[in-house]
Amino acid sequence: MTEVVAPEKIKRAAHLLLFRRGRRPGARDWELRNRLGPNYPAVLEGLNDVLAPLDLEVRGVADAEAADGAGAGKRYVAVLKGTMSPADARMSGWRIDTLSGLAAALALVLAKQGKAPREEVEDLLADKLGRWRTEALVDTFERSGYLQEDADGFLALGWRAYAEVDFKELVTRLLAAKPMAEAPPSEGSGLGSVP
């Protein structure tokens, strides 16, 4: 039987998840528990129903910063349920070379079992994007939470990569993609080119 949730709580949950209040978007589990009550998972379900027609959904991701000592904490965020078109991505301020750099960096870290030396990631990206831009991009990916670097100089997937990227889909697409030498002559996909 579905639990009935007060609309007021759904509204409050939407505000907590959609309006950015701190460095990271979304809300932590303990925060939701405090503001929405112990039945906050049911409230999030109700919010999901409201967001579904907008192509959005609530997703919980493991968040080391959200751990309260009693176990692994979670951060809940609202994400796009479907995917973005290249034109939408460009409209949102994403450059095509930034997207390709992010894809390559995430895929290499995934291929290395979630941990890859920073130099190796930079070497891969620098080949396509240039050394100077690569260093700036990797720093940007770190700052925005897609990657995180440990004290030994290894890059791992960040909280945002777990929240936003469907790794299985990414790897499947990359494995299915044709390398440049085999690809047919480009007709101009409208995505621009990587300098």
Add this chain to the structure above:
Amino acid sequence: MAMSLPKAREEMRELLAMCRAVEGRRRAPFEVDVGEAAAKAAIYFPSWQDLADLRLDAAVLNGLSRVVQIQESRLRYEAGLFLADPQYLAGKLAGLSGDALADALLASWHPVAQLEQVTERGLEAAKRYFDALLPWSERRVKPPSGRPPEAKRMDEEDLASLGILRREGFLGYLGDLWEELKASGPVAHEDFVGRGDAVRRAYGAAFLVSYGYAELVPEDGRMVLHANPERIERRGCRSTVIVLGGET
């Protein structure tokens, strides 16, 4: 089994280096045959006599145990997520075009939806910025190019306009003297300088003649000053000595 110790040490060092490379993600974990390496270590073990050899043996065993850990997690990883060979994926990335990489990400990317909002802290930062902001009239002025202006010759008028030279100084005095001479018409030099401070007026009259504001013409044994209406260029001047002070 007969085995030279240096060769055994060398093999153990190579094994250790291989284990470290796997830990550092520079080599694939299954490049190390753990069973074979452990058997080799077991064969060499009775030959070790030095403490350093025993430490090397322990380090190799520790490294092999880590390799086993990594191999186990690799198997779980491959079985649980991809059903694909990660090494193949890593090797393929370099050959993919930027468009292909971006397309793959876009097909698997579900970005976080968030709305920016005005916060108290943001407002404080904005106010600090606004207070420190220069007026538009000052900001739009073309910034200096960093190059000094072109050098040019300056005359007395320019110096006077810059306040470096005062008009009412000696030049002003000469101007007054010239005006007086023009007003009075031709006049004997001694009469002209005798109208006031003779030395100062004679000094000024000498300047007027030297710079072309007046002419000194000998007439009937006397030197007569004629004012020029405009300054004339002097060429081929010569000096003239005029004794002041009357009869001695």
